[in-house]
Each structure stands twice: as structure tokens, then as C-alpha cells.
Amino acid sequence: MSDFSEMAEAFEQARTAPDVTDRASGLEEADRIGGVASVVAKMQGQGAEFCADCDVEIPDARRKAYPSAVCCVECQSIREARAV
Known part of the structure; x- marks a missing residue:
């Protein structure tokens, strides 16, 4: 299943x-x-088709550049800002 x-x-x-x-x-x-x-x-090493945070489709260019991406660029930036 x-x-x-x-x-x-x-x-x-x-x-x-x-x-x-x-x-x-x-x-x-x-x-x-x-x-x-x-x-x-x-x-x-598998990424996601849709952002884990905002559920917007992750652009093909980002998925090709970073195959294990699970967030869009904007949400990833927010995650990184919070981590600092």
C-alpha cells in the first residue's frame, strides 16, 4: 500500500x-x-513536488538544481531565517 x-x-x-x-x-x-x-x-534524496509548508508546486528548475528539496525557495528562506 x-x-x-x-x-x-x-x-x-x-x-x-x-x-x-x-x-x-x-x-x-x-x-x-x-x-x-x-x-x-x-x-x-527524493524531493517533493509540492512545498511541505505552503503546498505550492515546487518549480522544476528548483527540483533539478536541488533534487531533495521539500520546500519552495520562499519557505526554505523562512526556515533558514528561523534557524539563525
């Missing part, structure tokens, strides 16, 4: 959960799956 389908399944379970606790658990599971997939992709 792909990470996307696992996340979609977790979101669907959260959406249809009978109570708040079950909904929260489903959302937490979806978030965990997405986080693990992101870390694995980084370790394999």
Missing part, C-alpha cells in the same frame, strides 16, 4: 469516526504516515 493511500485511509477513518478521540487518533496517524514518508524521501 502506498503512503498516499494509507494517509487517505487514515483521513477517511478520522472523518467517519464516532467520537472526537477516534477522529484525533486518525488525524494523528495520517500525520505520522506523512512525516515518515517525508523523512524516507529525504534520506533517499
Whole structure:
């Protein structure tokens, strides 16, 4: 099963959960799956098609120049500024 389908399944379970606790658990599971997939992709040198912070498509030029990019240039600049 792909990470996307696992996340979609977790979101669907959260959406249809009978109570708040079950909904929260489903959302937490979806978030965990997405986080693990992101870390694995980084370790394999794979970047993302969409920015992890703003969800805007990362331009092809950036993805070619920096194949493991997971953020657009603007969001990466913000991350670097916060790290200082």
C-alpha cells in the first residue's frame, strides 16, 4: 500500500469516526504516515513536488538544481531565517 493511500485511509477513518478521540487518533496517524514518508524521501534524496509548508508546486528548475528539496525557495528562506 502506498503512503498516499494509507494517509487517505487514515483521513477517511478520522472523518467517519464516532467520537472526537477516534477522529484525533486518525488525524494523528495520517500525520505520522506523512512525516515518515517525508523523512524516507529525504534520506533517499527524493524531493517533493509540492512545498511541505505552503503546498505550492515546487518549480522544476528548483527540483533539478536541488533534487531533495521539500520546500519552495520562499519557505526554505523562512526556515533558514528561523534557524539563525
